[in-house]
Amino acid sequence: MNLYVNGEAREVEVASLAELVALLELPVARIAIELNREVVRRGEWERTMLKDEDRIEIVHFVGGGARV
Amino acid sequence: MSKLVIGGRSFTSRLIIGTGKYRSYEEMRSAHDASGAEMVTVAVRRVPLDRSSESFLDYLNPDLAILPNTAGCYTAEDAVRTARLAREALQTDLVKLEVIGDQTTLFPDNEQTLEAARILVKEGFVVLPYFTDDLIMAKKLLDAGCAAIMPLAAPIGSGLGVQNPANLRIMRQQLPDATLIVDAGVGTASDAAIAMELGADGVLMNTAIAEAADPAKMATAMKLAIEAGRLAYRAGRMQKRLYASASSPLAGVIK
Numbered sequence: 294m295n296l297y298v299n300g301e302a303r304e305v306e307v308a309s310l311a312e313l314v315a316l317l318e319l320p321v322a323r324i325a326i327e328l329n330r331e332v333v334r335r336g337e338w339e340r341t342m343l344k345d346e347d348r349i350e351i352v353h354f355v356g357g358g359a360r361v
Numbered sequence: 362m363s364k365l366v367i368g369g370r371s372f373t374s375r376l377i378i379g380t381g382k383y384r385s386y387e388e389m390r391s392a393h394d395a396s397g398a399e400m401v402t403v404a405v406r407r408v409p410l411d412r413s414s415e416s417f418l419d420y421l422n423p424d425l426a427i428l429p430n431t432a433g434c435y436t437a438e439d440a441v442r443t444a445r446l447a448r449e450a451l452q453t454d455l456v457k458l459e460v461i462g463d464q465t466t467l468f469p470d471n472e473q474t475l476e477a478a479r480i481l482v483k484e485g486f487v488v489l490p491y492f493t494d495d496l497i498m499a500k501k502l503l504d505a506g507c508a509a510i511m512p513l514a515a516p517i518g519s520g521l522g523v524q525n526p527a528n529l530r531i532m533r534q535q536l537p538d539a540t541l542i543v544d545a546g547v548g549t550a551s552d553a554a555i556a557m558e559l560g561a562d563g564v565l566m567n568t569a570i571a572e573a574a575d576p577a578k579m580a581t582a583m584k585l586a587i588e589a590g591r592l593a594y595r596a597g598r599m600q601k602r603l604y605a606s607a608s609s610p611l612a613g614v615i616k
Contacts, residue, residue: 299407317410323418324408325450332445350407352446354418356380356389357404357432357567 297348311338324353365563367540368455368487368508370426372399376587377428379567383576386420392570393422396580400426402457404433405443430457437477444481456481458490467517471498475505482506491544494528496535503539510539511565514556515546518568522552526559533560550586557590
């Protein structure tokens with residue numbers, strides 16, 4: 294299945310959003326995820342099933358500031 | 362001293378500071394500690410997928426309130442998405458709303474800012490919008506339900522100091538009950554004092570501290586300047602006059 298994660302195309306075999314987070318080995322604390330422009334609450338990751346061509350944004354916090 | 366109240370939370374310090382541009386996390390932490398600030402603003406960005414990233418938030422003093430911002434957003438839609446992500450990640454309803462209109466000046470797009478503010482207030486956010494020093498815009502933002510108004514004093518990161526004292530004074534006089542925080546443009550301690558003497562309820566800054574040769578020392582200077590400026594505003598300054606007015610009595614001078 295092809296997903297777009299933070300703008301990059303990725304070929305992965307995962308069923309749920311939780312599985313994707315595990316596959317990417319992301320620190321789970323204080324990140325947030327958007328699936329096709331809608332926030333998916335942390336408690337919903339497990340039962341949120343992904344499909345081909347889904348667009349996912351995974352964000353965290355950085356120092357800033359308006360430097361762009 | 363009375364407290365700064367934002368969205369039902371009260372703060373003793375009237376200084377809000379940023380977390381960007383520091384040479385190291387340790388330097389940031391020592392500047393934060395020296396500033397006495399109780400709230401810091403942080404940006405939301407994509408997690409790097411190709412390398413493990415340490416959590417920046419772990420370097421912050423855990424006692425600080427975190428004010429996520431929408432820096433880098435150029436449309437109301439992106440700012441709203443960013444605010445929603447920040448709320449989900451941090452479980453906070455605070456947001457410093459920034460919708461930038463131009464890369465060179467980083468001046469805000471007031472129209473998009475207002476649109477985003479209306480959406481976010483409806484969704485229960487405590488919205489602190491960065492905007493151009495325009496009284497009418499300030500009124501619209503307050504009507505939309507923003508918790509504070511945050512006009513710029515000069516371009517972000519410019520360090521030019523307060524370039525718009527008349528506009529800020531007008532805003533203060535016309536909106537006496539609004540929480541007014543000067544956001545952006547301060548370069549050194551006297552700038553912060555001027556902003557407070559004009560009646561600002563607080564000042565938000567980043568570069569003036571982060572780019573100082575000694576950020577912790579500058580953070581201390583800012584803390585003192587904000588306290589001094591606030592006191593001077595509350596004290597009510599003397600009227601300016603064009604000519605001298607002797608401080609000593611005229612009577613009894615020897616002849």
